Amino acid sequence: MQTPSPRLQANAGIALIAFVALSAGALFAVLREQQRPAIPALIWPNPPTLGAFSLSMAGGKMLTQDSLKGHWTFLFFGFTHCPDVCPNTLAVLKQTALRLSEDPTYRAQGQVVFVSVDPARDQPAALAQYVQYFDPNFLAATGPETALAGLTAPLGVIHARVPMTGEDYSVDHTAAIFLIDPKLRLLGVLSLPHEAAKLSTAFRDISAFGTQNP
Amino acid sequence: MLLLAGVLPSAALACPGLEVKGAWVREPPPASPGTAAFMSLHNAGASALTITGWRSPQFGTTMLHATLSSGGQTKMRGHAQLSMAPGEGIVLAPGGLHVMLMKPTGTLHEGEPVSLELSCGPQTTSFEMPVRREAPAAP
Known part of the structure; x- marks a missing residue:
C-alpha cells in the first residue's frame, strides 16, 4: 500500500478546505435568503407576484398591472356603502401619505389604490369622487367579478354579499392593506387595526428591504 | 356649538340615567350613501338600561352595527339592542360599534348638526352631534 505523496495530501487538503468554504458560503446564502427579517407584516421569502388584471377607473381609464409597475402601492379593498371600516381606512391612508410625504421612496413611487368589491353599486366615476374626497391622488377601480378575481385571487x-334590511346588503371583505412593490411583488400585508404611524413605519421598513432584495 | 357636545336630557321623558359624551358623525364622502355616528354611552342610573332603538330624522335607515374583524376579514352585523348595567359604559368607536346612518335626506358637511334619538322602551333621549371630517383625538 502506497502512502500518498505530501503534495497529493496538500492538494486534497486544499480541495477539502475549498469544498467546506464553498458549502458554507452556499449555505449562508440560502439561510440569508430564507431568513425572515424582523419586519412586521413583511412577506418573505418567496413573496407572491401579481399577474395580469384589468379594472375600470373613471373616464374610461383602466387600472392594470402596468399601473402598479414602478410604484409602491398601498392597495385596499372595500365599497362605498361601507360606513365604518372603509372611510376610516382611507382617512388613515391619507394621514399615512402625509407622514410619508418626506420619504424619498414614497414621494417618487408611492400611490394608494382603492378597489371596490361591490361593482353592482359602485360605478367608476362615483368611486373616483369617493376616494378623491380623501386625497386627490388616490386611485379607485372596480370591475365585474371575473375581472376582480384577477387581482383578488392572487x-x-x-368578499361576500350579506343581506341586510329590505334589498340592502353589506359586503364582508378582507380589510388588510396590501403593499405591492414596483416589480408587482406582494411584500406586505398590513392587518387591522390600521394606524398611520404603524403603516408609515411598515412602508419605510418594507420598501428599504425590498430595494435591497430586488 | 357647546350644546352639540353633550346630551340634552329633556327631563322626565329621557332614558333614565343615560349619559352621552363625545358624539360625532363622520362626514360622508361624496357618492357615499351613508356614514356612521360614534359616542360614549354611560348608565349613571340605579337600574339596568337597555337601548332598543336609534332614529335620526336626517337618515332613512339608522341601525346599531358592530364591525367585527377576524383573520383579516371584516364584517358588519346589526345589534338589536344595547344593555348597560348601572355604572356601566359602552364606547361606540371607529372599527367597532357604530350607529350606521344610511340614506341621508340631504347633504351633510363638517360642523353641521345631526339629530339622534335613542329609545329605551317608551322613553327617548334626543341630542345633536356635530359632523366631523376626521375622528377627534383620543382623550
Missing part, C-alpha cells in the same frame, strides 16, 4: 382577498 392576494387571497375574499
Whole structure:
C-alpha cells in the first residue's frame, strides 16, 4: 500500500478546505435568503407576484398591472356603502401619505389604490369622487367579478354579499392593506387595526428591504 | 356649538340615567350613501338600561352595527339592542360599534348638526352631534 505523496495530501487538503468554504458560503446564502427579517407584516421569502388584471377607473381609464409597475402601492379593498371600516381606512391612508410625504421612496413611487368589491353599486366615476374626497391622488377601480378575481385571487382577498334590511346588503371583505412593490411583488400585508404611524413605519421598513432584495 | 357636545336630557321623558359624551358623525364622502355616528354611552342610573332603538330624522335607515374583524376579514352585523348595567359604559368607536346612518335626506358637511334619538322602551333621549371630517383625538 502506497502512502500518498505530501503534495497529493496538500492538494486534497486544499480541495477539502475549498469544498467546506464553498458549502458554507452556499449555505449562508440560502439561510440569508430564507431568513425572515424582523419586519412586521413583511412577506418573505418567496413573496407572491401579481399577474395580469384589468379594472375600470373613471373616464374610461383602466387600472392594470402596468399601473402598479414602478410604484409602491398601498392597495385596499372595500365599497362605498361601507360606513365604518372603509372611510376610516382611507382617512388613515391619507394621514399615512402625509407622514410619508418626506420619504424619498414614497414621494417618487408611492400611490394608494382603492378597489371596490361591490361593482353592482359602485360605478367608476362615483368611486373616483369617493376616494378623491380623501386625497386627490388616490386611485379607485372596480370591475365585474371575473375581472376582480384577477387581482383578488392572487392576494387571497375574499368578499361576500350579506343581506341586510329590505334589498340592502353589506359586503364582508378582507380589510388588510396590501403593499405591492414596483416589480408587482406582494411584500406586505398590513392587518387591522390600521394606524398611520404603524403603516408609515411598515412602508419605510418594507420598501428599504425590498430595494435591497430586488 | 357647546350644546352639540353633550346630551340634552329633556327631563322626565329621557332614558333614565343615560349619559352621552363625545358624539360625532363622520362626514360622508361624496357618492357615499351613508356614514356612521360614534359616542360614549354611560348608565349613571340605579337600574339596568337597555337601548332598543336609534332614529335620526336626517337618515332613512339608522341601525346599531358592530364591525367585527377576524383573520383579516371584516364584517358588519346589526345589534338589536344595547344593555348597560348601572355604572356601566359602552364606547361606540371607529372599527367597532357604530350607529350606521344610511340614506341621508340631504347633504351633510363638517360642523353641521345631526339629530339622534335613542329609545329605551317608551322613553327617548334626543341630542345633536356635530359632523366631523376626521375622528377627534383620543382623550
